[in-house]
Amino acid sequence: MKKENDQSNRRDFLKFGLTAGGALAVGAVLMDGILSMDDNPETGEKTILFDRKGHVFEVDPTHLLECKTPPVSNAEARKGIEGKKFVMVIDLAKCDGCKLCTEACTTMHFNEPDREWIKVFKMKDAKTTQPYWFPKPCFQCDNPLCTKVCPVNATFKREDGIVLIDSERCIGCRSCMAACPYSTRHFNWGHPKETPEMASLPYSPEQGFPRRVGTVEKCDFCPHMIRQGKMPACVMGCPMDAIYFGDQNEDAVTCHSGETLQLSQLLEDRAGYRYMEELGTEPRVYYLPPTNRKFPKPGDEGSTEGTGSTSSMSGMEM
């Protein structure tokens, strides 16, 4: 127990120190022992470090080694953020199909273009009903079939409602992909194309990279951003304020521009619903129906675009 404390103290100390010194952009840094093991000649420059208690240190940069400590431990990542129940509300009346949410997500998670963690569909429930845009992230279901069928607990449900994947444990059987009724999961079929910078990042299930060949990935509600008190990438990327994110326990959701609404009131006023409620998966993502739209609806010709398979049009339903 004492040792653990020491380590975390040291980690904190280093993390804060380097932020102060401006020496590092990502990850944390570990000092090499008691700073005396390194053979490199000292540069004479000093980096200023200080820890949480306010102690200040001056260290020669050559004595600093990059450390690949994940931002949170595996156990923490599996447990989730205490006391929270994350929830998302997507206002279909505001979505104009610009796909900037997808772009923001793809950028943040270094996704390849074929892997849209949040994807904007052109939906049309029946021939006689109106088409609408439908951004679909992972629903982080409360009764998730994907985690039930996983044979190794590589995908799991956290206390804060988020469903994550530990790709260091995933065996790549793709049971979860078959089980997910929303086709939310993607697979790393080939070796992921990663820059050296990405590949050197410490792995945590909370951020999902570096990716691993032969494992599953999906939208994760950006828990690494939430931990920093920030919003998920798609929320921040939506110029229409169509995506709200928040904590169900606080009964509050917030959009990009900072407008914060009472969740229960919003769902009541706007007749919020969950996609395919009849499946019983109990999604944590709510939709507000596309009423009184202030922008053009998706073109009818557009909604059959895509695969040309029979399901492109007919697969739309609610």
Next chain:
Amino acid sequence: MNHTIGTIQEDSLRPLRSWGRGTLIWIAILLAAGTWGFYAYYYQLRHGLASTALRDYVSWGLYISTFVFLIGLSHSGTLVSGILRITKQDWRMPITRTAELMTFVSLLFGGIMPIIDLGRPDHIFNLILFGRVQSPLMWDVICIFTYFVGSTMFLYLPMIPDMALCRDRLKETSSSVRRWMYRKLALGWTGTKTQWRYLERSMTIMTIIIIPIAVSVHTVIGYIFAMTLRGGWNSTVFGPYFVAGALYSGSATVVLGMYVFRKIYHLEKYMTLKHFDLMGRIVLALTLIYAYFNLNEYWVPAYKMAIHERHLLTDLFSGEYAKVFWILQFGTVLLPIIIMSFPKGRRPNILAATAVVVVFGAWLKRYIIVVPTLLHPFVPIQDVPADWATYFPSWVEFSVVTGAIAGILLVLTLYSKLFPIMSVWEVEEGAEVEETKKLAAEMRSKRAATEAVQTNVY
């Protein structure tokens, strides 16, 4: 009677005495195909599953279909050997070994298929480290492993007296390695009363436990699919439907095995027309059951045409997969039923041809169960690369599966050249039973004749 036993032993051991040139060429071909399969798998390991045609929508394909198919074939042994043993069908004797062998080998290779399908085979030990019994895949691992151990014992137990026979009778013709192998496998069998009693008892126990295990295996394979919400899989008949499908293809496999071994090793005296006729009836009965399940599986949702099933069923009945679907229903279910309903359809050549149709049909059917459902997800497929919305296996998948089939044939070939393909002692037993029956019948008719004569006299 002793003469008969001598002949049985000789006929069974003859294939073991010499390996012809044909055998060696055949083995070389199989080895080549197996090596090619290995290369393809190596290629897949290097480049990831991207080398297959599998993508995010169709994430299970040929490997999983073949897995379900091969595990289905493995029901042959349980059926013929287990059920006929428990119902004391004496005619089963010459074909039990073939059936048990088919089970063993199809399980061996069927069990490998999902491992080949894994994205991270190097993480497979996580199944032990972090295994969750709540996962249908874990049920499969447990059931298939149990079934494999059980059917290996089921194959091996009745081999013990035959191993002793090989040990004693193949002294001159076999190499020292083989003699050592027979000696070890015979477990010091000398045929004492105690040994026979133990053998009989363990066979009875194995027979009783292997049947429910076999049923469980195919039920849980059905559950892999049925435990999802997808249209076409979300079905309560999947457990028994898969068991029926397994028995349908498994029984046909026994017919194929019988036919081939009979032809190659000249066992016409043992595997007679009667055996084919009776096996034909069994395949017929199981095909009828399978047809009945097909009706339930497709007609019930087709009547209602609920939205999610509608897209899939339209695709199967009149869309992209219609041709295959109807060929399967009429060509590999209805047609075999008609053929096997006639006594002439149960003669060796025609029955074997029908069995080929059935086995191939069962394979294709698995594919039709797995792939089209994945192409009809709830959320429409939109704006994806063209190859994501279709699936046809890549050369890697075909090569690996071909390699696995070659492996199956290789094990069958090697087995039949190293061990008797008929359970010698059981065939002997059967012959004795036959002999006794014949004697009894003769006595009966003699007595009847005497009585008749006596009646006449009085």
